[in-house]
Structures are given as C-alpha cells and as structure tokens.
Amino acid sequence: MTEVIIKIGRGVSGDLKKLESDIGLEESHGKLELGNYCKTKGAINKANYGLEYIRAAVLKKRLPKDSNTPRLSDWS
Numbered sequence: 001m002t003e004v005i006i007k008i009g010r011g012v013s014g015d016l017k018k019l020e021s022d023i024g025l026e027e028s029h030g031k032l033e034l035g036n037y038c039k040t041k042g043a044i045n046k047a048n049y050g051l052e053y054i055r056a057a058v059l060k061k062r063l064p065k066d067s068n069t070p071r072l073s074d075w076s
Contacts, residue, residue, distance in 0.1 A: 006030040010051040 007016065012031045019025040034054055035047035044057050056062050 004030055006032070008032040008034065010034050010054065
C-alpha cells in the first residue's frame with residue numbers, strides 16, 4: 001500500500017518545493033491551497049490573504065493563537 005500524504009494550508013506549494021529541493025521529496029498531488037479554494041467558494045476575495053484572515057472570514061470569528069503555540073517558519 002502506498003502512503004498518501006495530504007497537505008492543506010496556506011502557501012503549501014512553496015513548502016512542498018522546499019521539501020523537494022532539500023530532501024528529494026517528489027511534488028505531491030495531495031495538496032489543497034486554502035487561499036485559492038476559499039476564493040473560488042466566495043469566502044474571500046483575494047487568494048493571497050494569510051491564514052489568520054482566512055480563518056476569521058470563514059468562521060466569522062477570530063481564533064487567536066496562545067502565546068505558547070510555536071510558530072515555525074525558519075526552514076534553514
């Protein structure tokens with residue numbers, strides 16, 4: 001059985017390209033770019049909004065992260 005990995009989020013294409021270049025991971029077809037998806041569904045009017053904005057627009061309320069929640073963006 002082949003393992004299936006699905007990546008859902010904002011900017012996932014960039015994440016997957018970085019993984020491909022760093023560790024040889026092949027480009028995955030199991031991805032959903034939330035910005036594009038939400039724009040096509042009419043939830044937002046620009047696909048490049050950040051995840052916090054998308055979350056607030058879709059759920060109609062803010063969900064602030066706890067200050068102890070790690071935010072990882074340094075791929076080096």
